[in-house]
Amino acid sequence: METPLTRRVREILTPILDTRTLEVFDIEWVGKSLRVVVDRPDGTVGIDDCAAVSQFLSAALDVEDLIPGSYRLEVSSPGLDRPVRSKEDFRRYVGRLCRVHLVEAVDGNHVVVGRIADAGDERVRLALEGGAERDIAYGNVARARLEVEF
Secondary structure, eight states, X not given: OOOHHHHHHHHHHHHHHHHTTOEXXXXXXETTEEEEEEEOTTSOXXXXXXXHHHHHHHHXXXXXXXXXXXXXXXXXXXXXXXXXXXXXXXXXXXXXEEEEEEEEEETTEEEEEEEEEEEOSSEEEEEOTTSOEEEEEGGGEEEEEEOOOO
């Protein structure tokens, strides 16, 4: 859920991220820590990107004085095993291996692992090992993450 603080941080970040072809993946305020996760459409966020965003955001937050007192700023990428949280994410990651936890079991399973074959308006199709395919309604997705492949 977006708060006034996270909304303002997003507004501050958007212009600088656009110049670096980055986007906000997530912003959260936890305790005394502001956690900002940035991504790139192709998933290639490096440590230099995170450092640059951190420097820019730290200076901007000091100027705006949005957070009273001391706080910790953490800027990172979503990682290789990033969460898949929306239809758009499923579409972005077509072809990638994904672990999907289900709200209601399908064929007795609450977890399905497969390659994202298609992401439509109502459901995602996973290509399972052995050639079978499984359609999963977005409403039945409790959570999903990309699997790390080597």
